[in-house]
Amino acid sequence: MNIQAYIESGILEEYVLGTVSPQEKQEVECMSHIYPEIKEELLRTESALEEYALKHQTPPPASLKESLFAKMNFDSVQEIDDTNTDEQTESTHFEAGPVTGNMRPVTQEEPRVIDNVFNSVETKVVTPFWARLAVAASVLLAIFAGWSATEMSKVKKDNEEMASKMGTLEKGFSYAQSLASLYRNPEYKTVHLAGLEKSPQSSVAAFWHTATNQVLLDVQNLPKPPSGKQYQLWSIVDGKPVDNGMIDQEFSGRVLKMKNTKPGAVAFAITLEKEGGNPTPTMEEMYVMGKVV
Numbered sequence: 001m002n003i004q005a006y007i008e009s010g011i012l013e014e015y016v017l018g019t020v021s022p023q024e025k026q027e028v029e030c031m032s033h034i035y036p037e038i039k040e041e042l043l044r045t046e047s048a049l050e051e052y053a054l055k056h057q058t059p060p061p062a063s064l065k066e067s068l069f070a071k072m073n074f075d076s077v078q079e080i081d082d083t084n085t086d087e088q089t090e091s092t093h094f095e096a097g098p099v100t101g102n103m104r105p106v107t108q109e110e111p112r113v114i115d116n117v118f119n120s121v122e123t124k125v126v127t128p129f130w131a132r133l134a135v136a137a138s139v140l141l142a143i144f145a146g147w148s149a150t151e152m153s154k155v156k157k158d159n160e161e162m163a164s165k166m167g168t169l170e171k172g173f174s175y176a177q178s179l180a181s182l183y184r185n186p187e188y189k190t191v192h193l194a195g196l197e198k199s200p201q202s203s204v205a206a207f208w209h210t211a212t213n214q215v216l217l218d219v220q221n222l223p224k225p226p227s228g229k230q231y232q233l234w235s236i237v238d239g240k241p242v243d244n245g246m247i248d249q250e251f252s253g254r255v256l257k258m259k260n261t262k263p264g265a266v267a268f269a270i271t272l273e274k275e276g277g278n279p280t281p282t283m284e285e286m287y288v289m290g291k292v293v
Contacts, residue, residue: 005183006031007041010176016045019173178255179218182207188216191268193290199223202288206233206268213260215244215268219251222270222287230275231287235261235268244268246277267291 014020015028032039182188188207195202202223207216217233225231231247245259247270269289271281 003035003037005179007038008176009180009183010173011180012038012042012045014173014177015042016049175253175255182216182218182255187211189292191290191292193268193270193288195221195288196286198285199287204270204288204290206290208235208261208265208268208292210263213263213265215258215261217247217251217256217258219247219254219256222251225249225272228275229272230277231270232273232277232281233258233268233270234281235265237262237265241269241281243277243279265292 011020011024011028015025020028028038028042032042183190188209191206191208193202193204193206199222201221203220204222205218205220207218208214209216215233215235222231230249231251233244233247234241235244236242242262242265243259244261247258248254248256267289269281270287271283272285272287273282
């Protein structure tokens with residue numbers, strides 16, 4: 001069994017996220033007991049996802065509680081003071097005589113002038129306790145709303161990042177699931193195309209459905225083609241190359257559907273050709289090749 005291919009299929013990540021079927025769950029647990037490399041990768045994946053979850057949690061600031069209670073400190077209610085500070089005093093009034101102009105006192109029997117008619121009454125306006133409470137509550141609400149808006153902005157940004165990463169993970173899971181089903185499907189022959197002298201590090205897997213001659217391709221490692229160039233897949237049938245189509249420039253992380261081959265293919269190969277392809281392969285530009293076994 002190709003342990004590395006099984007690890008890279010993505011089934012371990014699906015197992016950790018709980019998206020595998022009961023049969024696949026049992027398979028992963030069984031394989032992790034048999035192969036230490038799979039067990040180690042499974043533990044590493046669990047640890048990585050747990051670390052990501054802990055890293056992105058956002059607790060409320062510790063100062064929020066103190067800030068809220070600090071705003072609840074009110075002054076004591078003051079009473080209205082309607083007491084007049086001016087006292088009424090008896091005054092002696094003088095009026096001018098009719099001829100001499102001398103001033104004489106007004107007796108008690110004469111009409112008296114009413115005092116304090118224009119005295120101002122000092123009134124202190126008192127704000128009810130409920131009004132103070134409402135103002136304080138509105139201030140606290142504004143503070144809390146500001147803090148909530150900031151936190152919601154952070155949460156929104158984190159959610160967008162999480163959604164992007166989850167989208168990438170889902171795409172990777174779909175790709176890995178497709179590969180896993182191809183490797184496990186007995187109707188497909190799996191042909192490993194190893195790197196040649198032109199590119200020793202290159203590696204490609206071809207899946208040939210012998211009943212329909214359908215060919216699927218998984219480019220595991222190929223150098224990025226230069227401008228104006230494109231990779232082309234060939235199968236060897238009766239000693240002659242058969243064109244199986246051009247490989248999409250965006251080949252990474254995808255299972256590519258190629259042109260059907262002919263019955264009796266004995267090998268597959270990939271060459272670097274001009275964009276759009278050639279009717280015959282350029283042998284000196286052959287990057288990978290694999291025999292059908």
